[in-house]
Amino acid sequence: MTSPLRRPLLVGNWKMNLTMVQSIELGKLVAGGAGAASGEVAVCVPFTAIAVVREVLRGTNVRLGAQNCHWEVSGAYTGEISVDQLRDAGCQMVIIGHSERRKLFGETDESVNRKLGAALKGGLTPIVCVGETLEEREAQKTWRVLETQIEGGLKGFAPADLSKVVIAYEPVWAIGTGKTASPAQAQEAHLFIRSQLKKIHGESFSAGTRILYGGSVTAENVDSLMDSADVDGALVGGASLKKDFLRIMGFQTAR
Ligand code: PGA
Helix, strand or coil: CCCCCCCCEEEEECCCCCCHHHHHHHHHHHHHHHHHCCCEEEEECCHHHHHHHHHHHCCCCCEEEECCCECCCCCCCCCCCEHHHHHHHCCCEEEECCHHHHHHHCCCHHHHHHHHHHHHHHCCEEEEEECCCHHHHHCCCHHHHHHHHHHHHHCCCCCCCCCCCEEEECCHHHCCCCCCCCHHHHHHHHHHHHHHHHHHHCHHHHHHCEEEEECCCCCCCHHHHHCCCCCCEEEECHHHHCCHHHHHHCCCCCC
């Protein structure tokens, strides 16, 4: 983490886990550790936990987010939830295009693009996820995949509209597998993504945009990942459900 333009961001993605009582407990743990954090902290919780975790985080600087949204404001979209509803419930952020949603629920760069538009319009900080599968990496397609996802996801917006956007590089082969990208692999991909951001919207946009790494981040590997110049934070799944997240929030770099 080098640029003072980019404040580190540590995000917990709780996925489809925890009851309300458990969410309150974990929210309290995170809130209690926020003072010792090395950057900005957020938790993206299940829809059912938003209201209760909001109360736990009130008055702290931990930000609250959701894991998905729909692109329409309201209407006949059974089972979906809008950006306005998330904001109303207390969210400030939303994860868009997580690989689990792409793989299991048919999300595409086009739906990511529409959801991004809705999040920006509705005032939520979007965390747009990109990343290649193992097959794509082995077939030397990583850069092409990232280029397509970035281009397709971000197309049609002016740089000023995208000033709040956060990108998360999450190689699919590293998610929930215990197989983390090495700091060198993460840095290489982050640098590539930053070059794509520069290609789309120029130097100052690319230099100011935070790119998080996600995929089996742990208390043990966070420091070395955060040592990389273009890694501006972490999107954490499994380890965000445990006390380990406090250590991740308090990452230390050699810089
Ligand atoms: P993981 O998940 O940390 O459990 O690999 C990361 C993510 O899916 O955001």
